[in-house]
Amino acid sequence: MKPKTQPILSFMAMLMAILLGTTASLIMSDWMVSADAQPTADIASTSTIIFxxxxxxxxxxxxxxxxxxxxxxxxxxxxxxxxxxxxxxxxxxxxxxxxxxxxxxxAPQYGGFCAYGMSYGALVSIMPEAWSIMDGKLYLNYSIALQKKWKEDTARYIDQANLNWLALKTK
Known part of the structure; x- marks a missing residue:
């Protein structure tokens, strides 16, 4: 199945908005990964998706x-x-x-995909240097800049990411 580019483009627009210090809330609804979209990373043929x-x-x-x-x-x-x-x-x-x-x-949460991305339902690659441990769990992020955004409201992002991850795993 051919990957859809819309989630990637929306993610890049959101990332640019964060880096430029503007709000990205207007594009969040377009940033969701659909069930048939393929992330840029390999997906193992197991019950768990791993980056x-x-x-x-x-x-x-x-x-x-x-x-x-x-x-x-x-x-x-x-x-x-x-x-x-x-x-x-x-x-x-x-x-x-x-x-x-x-x-x-x-093992990192969300199969090692970006935790901030998962809070919006997206499977996004990671940068190993953008990480944090919260309550004994490892979270990885796409970039240092995005990690700063993640740290602004980590508890809320984790709650949303947990829901999205559960929904993704049960599809």
Missing amino acids: AEDGIAIRGTDAVAYFTEGKPIPGRQEFAYEWQGVTWLFSSAEHRDLFASNPRAY
């Missing part, structure tokens, strides 16, 4: 490092682990084993 490129989750970043090191660290192929149909990379065997023992404790 992956070339089969590698979250741009190859070590998900455990956000919790243990307090920053994103690139993973290495020698410490790879398969989960939910994609490959997760880690910076050490210890991190790989921590993840393997309880993947849901370390």
